Amino acid sequence: MSQIQEQRHVYYDHDLDIEAYNLSGIVQKFPNHFHEYYVIGFVEGGSRHLWCKGEEYDLSVGDLILFNPRDNHYCAPINGEILDYRAVNINPEIMVKMAGEITGKEFTPYFIHNVIYQSDITRSLNDLYNAILNHAPKLEKEEAFFFLLDQVFQEHVMPFDEISVSEPDQQIKLLCTYMEEHYSKNIQLDDLVAMTNFSKSYLLRSFTRQIGVSPYRYLQTIRIDRAKKLLEQGILPIDAAVMTGFADQSHFTNFFKEFIGLTPKQYQRIFINPKGKKNE
Template sequence: MNGSQEQRHIYYDRDLEIEAYQLSGIVQKFPNHFHEYYVIGFIEGGKRHLWCKGQEYDLNAGDLILFNPRDNHYCAPIGGELLDYRAVNIQSGVMLEIAKEITGKDYTPYFTKNVIYQSEIALSVAEVYEAILMDMSKLKKEEALFYLIEQILQEYSVPFEKIEKTGPNKQTKMLCQYMEQHFSENITLDDLASMIGAGKSYLLRSFTKEIGVSPYRYLQTIRIERAKALLEEGIGPIDVAGMTGFSDQSHFTNYFKEFIGLTPKQYQRIFTDA
């Protein structure tokens, strides 16, 4: 299947404040990265090899995928098979509101599994996607979304506070904070190494082990996440490229499509189109 037969769609629903995401006929690899939001998706067709937080999975049609914010992951096709994939992307604030409505208390969900093979919950994801795509009534969309989240909270979620997560050490946290604050600048490995008084080789090994992605991937992921927010505000891709530290629009477009699956302009249209 050639590029003209690929289907890449994201729909933003203003009632639910979530994204419905579809990739169809895709052979593209996705690099090691993470998102700042929850992802609930499923394989509709094709096969994929997924790496997530040090674990590997072979995915087939009907398999459910759950990513917490900052769960690092990457994937590649198996045997050249084309990927058909649907998902809903839910910002943390929206997820917290839904979880509180369902549980009656402040609840920060943490998905305990990243992959559930042949899950019936995939049908509920498809129902939410179709409700958004068909622009059904707000009642119908909310009902479908709440039903989906309730299923996952009951079966595959615990309060975030109950997860034993030591987190990165003080030095690594400092490096992350620095890159998040200076993402538009030309940060070098020497800059980062000098901050913690360590060699570059040690920095690369320790950072990647604790965060799950290399310093370069971390910086590029932060840049892409910031770029998405600027595009959603209506700022042009050329300006966004400069504001987020990319050398030119061509590099920005290539990286954005590699991470998101869409060009910056395609992504922006879901917020600017009527």
């Protein structure tokens, strides 16, 4: 049997200011990571094993996936099945704005579940995905986006400040803030240890337990997020690599593709292409 080619399609919609994302074929295992944006996705075909915030899920056709910003997760194929996964990525400021317009209240939404099996909401999500894909009129896309979020807010969202979310301790928060502010530097474990009263082994264990990813994985995720913003602004990949602390462009490209599924150049073309599309 011939191998089905992996494909990744990303579409940036300038009217809604969101990304539509598709993975198809036998897709690579993605590492433990998080995003700075919300993700609403669903399985259109095949299956996938997902780990998210210490829980495990077997996903199949019709399952809805919801990620808050910073929800750490990773996934892998199940028995080599062909995967078709579709999602929209929504920046926090857009989500807060839509929450106000839909509910009449200003709040930061928080998804209370990461996986909803066999959800009817996947139909609304597919409508939005197809509207973006087909460059539908702005009104059609706006309606599809509104109806999707209206359903999600009614069934699976609470205001963030009403959710009991365990917070990392102050020393771990300090380390996170330091890496977020100094991501372009050559940060070493000794630098982090010097900021706490932890031993190296305790720091690594405690950070990973409280944040969900290791310090190095946290730093690389922050770097990739900052690099994406630079690429969107037209900064050359080689310059974005230097500005975000990667040793060289090759190192940058490998990490970027591991996290995003596209090379930096492929990702940047999404924002250069007038139709907002990049295929691999």
